[in-house]
Amino acid sequence: MSKKVINQLEEKYNSIGQDIDTHLEGLLHSKPITYWDYIQTDVLLNLQVPRTSLPDEKVFIMYHQVTELLFKMILSEIEQVAKHPTLTAEIFTDKIMRVSRYFDVLTSSFSIMKDGMDVEQYNKFRTTLTPASGFQSVQYRKIEVASTELINLIDKRFRETIDRNSSYENAFEHLYWQAAGKDYKTGKKSYTLTIFEERYKDEFIRFTQFYNKNNLWTKFKALPPEVKDDQALIKAMRHYDYTVNVKWVMAHYNTANHYLNIGGETAEATGGSEWVKYMHPKYQKRIFFPDLWTKKELEDWGTNI
Ligand code: HEM
Numbered sequence: 001m002s003k004k005v006i007n008q009l010e011e012k013y014n015s016i017g018q019d020i021d022t023h024l025e026g027l028l029h030s031k032p033i034t035y036w037d038y039i040q041t042d043v044l045l046n047l048q049v050p051r052t053s054l055p056d057e058k059v060f061i062m063y064h065q066v067t068e069l070l071f072k073m074i075l076s077e078i079e080q081v082a083k084h085p086t087l088t089a090e091i092f093t094d095k096i097m098r099v100s101r102y103f104d105v106l107t108s109s110f111s112i113m114k115d116g117m118d119v120e121q122y123n124k125f126r127t128t129l130t131p132a133s134g135f136q137s138v139q140y141r142k143i144e145v146a147s148t149e150l151i152n153l154i155d156k157r158f159r160e161t162i163d164r165n166s167s168y169e170n171a172f173e174h175l176y177w178q179a180a181g182k183d184y185k186t187g188k189k190s191y192t193l194t195i196f197e198e199r200y201k202d203e204f205i206r207f208t209q210f211y212n213k214n215n216l217w218t219k220f221k222a223l224p225p226e227v228k229d230d231q232a233l234i235k236a237m238r239h240y241d242y243t244v245n246v247k248w249v250m251a252h253y254n255t256a257n258h259y260l261n262i263g264g265e266t267a268e269a270t271g272g273s274e275w276v277k278y279m280h281p282k283y284q285k286r287i288f289f290p291d292l293w294t295k296k297e298l299e300d301w302g303t304n305i
Contacts, residue, residue: 050125056117057125063112064134070102071139077102078146082214087223089230096216096236103243110251114258122259126270133271135180136196138204145208147244148217148288155179156285168205168212176284180273192271217289234292241288246281250305253279 013020036042047065050057077098084091134140144153154162155176162174172178181193189197212218220228220237227233256275260267269275277283281302290298 051128052125054121054125056121059112059117060122060125063109063116066109067106068137068139070106071137071143074099074102074143075139075146078143078216081216081219082146082211087219089223089227089233092220092223092227093230093233093236096233096240100236100240100243103240103248107243107247107251110248110255114251114255117259119259119262123262123267126259130270131190131192131195131272133192133269133273135177135192135271135273138196138200141177141200141204142207143244144286144288145204146211146215147240148215150175150208150212152217152287152290156283168208172201172205172208176286180271180275180278184274190272220289237289238292241292245286245288246302246305249279249281249286250302253281 009024010020013023048058048061050061077095081087081092081095150171151159151162151164153176154171154174155178158174162171178193181190181196182188183190216237220233256269256279260269260275266276273279283302285298285301287293287298287301293301
């Protein structure tokens with residue numbers, strides 16, 4: 001080993017009050033790393049616990065797990081933008097393109113859900129999943145909050161009138177997805193939503209507080225004018241917005257239609273939402289970066305696909 005590396009190691013361990021000799025001796029006894037220990041394959045491959053013996057339930061579980069892993073990768077990229085001390089157009093574009101590629105994969109692979117399960121099997125095993133729903137994916141909710149300002153995620157019916165400085169608590173109650181978790185006549189929250197809030201509300205509000213000023217849209221708007229005019233960056237932002245809020249949403253909606261609309265009859269979803277209306281992008285008009293679209297594009301959102 002070169003003297004330089006030994007010095008650096010000495011420095012490293014001294015700085016935390018550790019004896020380098022003990023650490024070097026430890027190397028004599030430690031096992032070499034293997035692929036399976038590093039990737040944790042045994043743990044990973046034991047995370048699939050079906051509730052039925054129907055084979056296609058495994059497709060359903062694993063594809064959700066794959067999606068959650070990609071959601072985690074997306075959140076990690078966004079966090080790097082949020083915490084970057086000296087953002088440039090290149091860094092911003094590079095990160096947005098990474099996030100977009102993950103969502104491209106999620107969109108094109110959604111056919112695994114739509115065409116990869118037997119409809120009859122699906123409609124059997126899904127009865128054992130009620131009242132759980134992808135609606136309870138906290139990472140999906142976090143991606144939205146980390147991507148744009150809260151006002152763009154407020155239910156369209158309240159967007160014009162809500163006080164933009166209202167508390168996080170009040171904003172939370174008016175987020176678009178609250179509608180899917182409430183009985184629209186009584187306003188009472190469903191069990192699916194109530195249990196989600198019990199588990200995640202505090203953590204989600206803390207996350208929202210950080211991203212209030214650090215989300216992608218606010219970060220973009222704070223860039224110098226010449227950077228904001230960068231055409232590659234604008235193209236990347238629009239690509240991301242469209243992929244998440246139209247393409248993925250439509251792939252999801254088409255899948256729900258495939259399994260839950262049988263002979264023109266719409267079945268009730270496990271999360272109990274009025275899903276036909278709730279899931280189509282033309283009703284919600286969720287748009288992360290509204291100023292990057294023309295008036296016509298905003299009006300037609302979700303209708304040309
Ligand atoms: C057969 C496949 C699927 C069907 C039939 C389906 C159906 C639905 C329905 C009907 C909803 C509305 C809420 C409810 O009432 O339950 C929903 C919400 C949701 N699902 Fe799925 N889903 C499927 C696969 C997936 C996958 C693979 C993911 C990936 C994590 C996912 C993530 C979500 C998310 C994030 C929501 C909330 C969306 C929002 O609030 O706009 N779903 N799903």
